[in-house]
Amino acid sequence: MATVSIRELEIDFGTLRVLQTLNLDIKEGEFIVLLGPSGCGKSTLLNAVAGLLDVTAGQIWIGGKNVTWEEPKDRGIGMVFQSYALYPRMTVKGNLSFGLKMAKTPHDEIEKRVAKAAKILQIEPLLGRRPSELSGGQRQRVAIGRALVRDVDVFLFDEPLSNLDAKLRTELRVEIKRLHHELGSTMIYVTHDQIEALTLADRIAVMNGGVIQQLASPKEIYRRPVNRFVAGFVGSPGMNFVDGTLALGGGAPGFVLSDGTRLDISGYEFSGDPKDGQPATIGIRPEQIELKEKAEDATILPIHLNLVEPMGADSLVWGHVSGTQFAVRIDGDDHVATPATVDAFFSPSQASIFDKAGGARL
Amino acid sequence: MSTTTMEPQGPRPSRITPARIGVYAFLVVSAAFFLLPLYVMLITSIKPMAEIRLGNLFSFPLAPTIEPWIKAWTYACTGVNCDGIKVGFLNSFRILVPSVIVSIALGATIGYALSFWRPRGANFLFAVLLLGAFIPYQVFLYPLVRMLSTVGLYNSLPGIVVVHTIFGLPLMTLLFRNFYAGIPIDLFKAARVDGGGFWAIFFRLMLPLSTPIIIVAVILQVTGIWNDFLFGLIFAGRENFPMTVELNNVVNTTTGEREYNVNMAATILTALVPLIVYFVSGRWFVRGIAAGAVKG
Numbered sequence: 001m002a003t004v005s006i007r008e009l010e011i012d013f014g015t016l017r018v019l020q021t022l023n024l025d026i027k028e029g030e031f032i033v034l035l036g037p038s039g040c041g042k043s044t045l046l047n048a049v050a051g052l053l054d055v056t057a058g059q060i061w062i063g064g065k066n067v068t069w070e071e072p073k074d075r076g077i078g079m080v081f082q083s084y085a086l087y088p089r090m091t092v093k094g095n096l097s098f099g100l101k102m103a104k105t106p107h108d109e110i111e112k113r114v115a116k117a118a119k120i121l122q123i124e125p126l127l128g129r130r131p132s133e134l135s136g137g138q139r140q141r142v143a144i145g146r147a148l149v150r151d152v153d154v155f156l157f158d159e160p161l162s163n164l165d166a167k168l169r170t171e172l173r174v175e176i177k178r179l180h181h182e183l184g185s186t187m188i189y190v191t192h193d194q195i196e197a198l199t200l201a202d203r204i205a206v207m208n209g210g211v212i213q214q215l216a217s218p219k220e221i222y223r224r225p226v227n228r229f230v231a232g233f234v235g236s237p238g239m240n241f242v243d244g245t246l247a248l249g250g251g252a253p254g255f256v257l258s259d260g261t262r263l264d265i266s267g268y269e270f271s272g273d274p275k276d277g278q279p280a281t282i283g284i285r286p287e288q289i290e291l292k293e294k295a296e297d298a299t300i301l302p303i304h305l306n307l308v309e310p311m312g313a314d315s316l317v318w319g320h321v322s323g324t325q326f327a328v329r330i331d332g333d334d335h336v337a338t339p340a341t342v343d344a345f346f347s348p349s350q351a352s353i354f355d356k357a358g359g360a361r362l
Numbered sequence: 363m364s365t366t367t368m369e370p371q372g373p374r375p376s377r378i379t380p381a382r383i384g385v386y387a388f389l390v391v392s393a394a395f396f397l398l399p400l401y402v403m404l405i406t407s408i409k410p411m412a413e414i415r416l417g418n419l420f421s422f423p424l425a426p427t428i429e430p431w432i433k434a435w436t437y438a439c440t441g442v443n444c445d446g447i448k449v450g451f452l453n454s455f456r457i458l459v460p461s462v463i464v465s466i467a468l469g470a471t472i473g474y475a476l477s478f479w480r481p482r483g484a485n486f487l488f489a490v491l492l493l494g495a496f497i498p499y500q501v502f503l504y505p506l507v508r509m510l511s512t513v514g515l516y517n518s519l520p521g522i523v524v525v526h527t528i529f530g531l532p533l534m535t536l537l538f539r540n541f542y543a544g545i546p547i548d549l550f551k552a553a554r555v556d557g558g559g560f561w562a563i564f565f566r567l568m569l570p571l572s573t574p575i576i577i578v579a580v581i582l583q584v585t586g587i588w589n590d591f592l593f594g595l596i597f598a599g600r601e602n603f604p605m606t607v608e609l610n611n612v613v614n615t616t617t618g619e620r621e622y623n624v625n626m627a628a629t630i631l632t633a634l635v636p637l638i639v640y641f642v643s644g645r646w647f648v649r650g651i652a653a654g655a656v657k658g
Contacts, residue, residue: 052551073557085548089570098566099556146556 002063002153009058036207078147228359430623440611450608469534477542495532517599
């Protein structure tokens with residue numbers, strides 16, 4: 001267990017700035033997920049923490065020690081790669097014990113630790129096999145085991161589940177979560193899969209363009225995204241965005257859509273500095289729309305429905321609001337007639353409103 | 363159900379087309395073209411001189427003898443010495459073994475360093491190395507002679523080994539660098555996180571993966587160095603002349619009539635090592651080249 005602290009970190013690849021003055025403090029035993037689209041710098045950040053990349057400026061602290069100039073092996077970290085990166089010519093046992101051999105660990109201690117890790121990950125019957133004789137899930141288990149045996153303080157995961165099929169991914173995701181509970185180690189986990197992020201993380205750092213956009217709990221990220229990027233990136237299907245203008249002068253605060261419809265948004269908590277007449281975007285998640293009954297604080301939203309996508313447990317109803325594509329999630333058993341123009345309902349307190357120009361939450 | 367209306371099922375029947383016949387004809391002709399000289403050499407080398415004088419180049423020997431082979435190996439004259447080409451054979455081996463080992467070891471290490479550790483100026487270094495491979499050897503000869511004689515290595519076994527190593531290095535480095543470039547960088551990163559240093563990662567992780575490319579390198583270097591004539595003649599010194607130079611001396615030393623059978627036997631003996639290498643390793647060679655090609 002150790003804290004990880006990234007201070008004023010900058011990384012350039014040639015003239016390209018990949019990370020811009022990045023600060024991140026990770027508590028002991030915390031599970032942090034770095035979430036973002038490819039090219040956002042999340043893997044670069046992880047590699048820098050691992051010591052596999054030279055930083056341009058700034059510091060990296062692990063366990064209260066400045067490790068900016070330390071070798072990877074001296075940082076107390078273990079890393080799990082997307083491609084597993086198992087040593088092809090060694091058996092599973094050889095893979096697990098390589099790091100310990102490098103550290104000149106006594107033989108019986110190696111045996112003990114390998115046995116323990118193999119037991120935790122349930123790979124005991126595989127110890128004599130070569131990586132090529134393992135399935136994808138087994139390979140990733142071994143890769144995790146390689147970090148496990150070294151008794152590290154911080155686990156770094158670089159998209160560890162991206163190469164697995166959907167079923168295995170779900171299984172191993174649960175296992176990683178269990179592992180975190182059992183070990184209590186600090187874990188930094190890079191992924192572009194928001195489901196992994198939401199299910200695993202204590203806190204998620206959503207990254208874009210080398211900058212952390214928002215660092216908060218999964219719930220906060222999902223409910224109160226700080227800007228349009230976070231709102232659009234997290235959630236599947238994505239949040240619905242409709243452009244309009246704020247109408248704050250006189251009476252209840254309103255949001256006027258481009259077709260002139262005025263939505264009552266009383267109950268929405270403004271966090272920025274909204275101005276009357278300001279161009280803005282309102283964001284509503286598909287499951288925050290109700291087609292049937294109107295809750296007490298709900299606002300009416302006229303919507304033109306034209307397509308139903310059944311997905312088993314629930315269905316997606318696609319339509320238009322003020323000329324913009326709009327999705328509504330309804331119960332799988334409910335029936336909706338399409339095409340039709342209906343009044344839908346949403347609670348302004350659950351919605352998000354962003355500045356149209358800058359994208360920041362208002 | 364008659365056969366004429368049979369529904370297509372199972373493997374499609376193969377048919378011999380004119381194009382196929384043409385291909386085989388071409389292959390047979392080219393094979394004959396390359397095998398004929400070998401046949402003539404073998405036949406001639408076991409004919410006594412009396413039969414050779416008759417001039418029937420392709421006819422089978424009436425009284426086969428292995429005497430020319432024994433003479434070529436043990437007491438054919440190379441200039442003033444009459445010890446056969448066995449001396450050259452041994453010399454060639456003494457040049458070959460250290461040259462192959464040193465050039466491949468260096469090439470592999472440099473290729474590994476360039477691929478994974480990327481020292482400052484790695485690309486520049488590599489470019490210079492490659493450039494070196496394209497400059498004609500003749501340009502280097504005189505400066506190298508001066509340099510080696512300055513450090514006292516001219517006309518010596520270590521001298522010729524150094525020369526072969528230097529000239530083998532660009533190709534060996536290129537070969538290994540490209541091979542290692544095809545190995546996922548994550549493997550290297552994982553080993554670094556596990557605490558592997560430069561040599562530990564090289565010996566425990568990368569070399570065991572390098573078998574195919576090492577075999578390719580051995581084949582290239584063994585045949586290249588064994589067949590070398592120029593460097594051996596210039597740098598090895600009289601004591602260490604390789605087999606190719608000795609062969610030339612055998613063929614050019616004539617007292618009385620030209621002994622074609624002995625010359626043929628000596629030539630086959632000289633060609634034997636590359637021949638064996640190709641026969642034994644042909645499969646590996648193709649596999650190594652293909653692996654290198656696929657992995658980029």
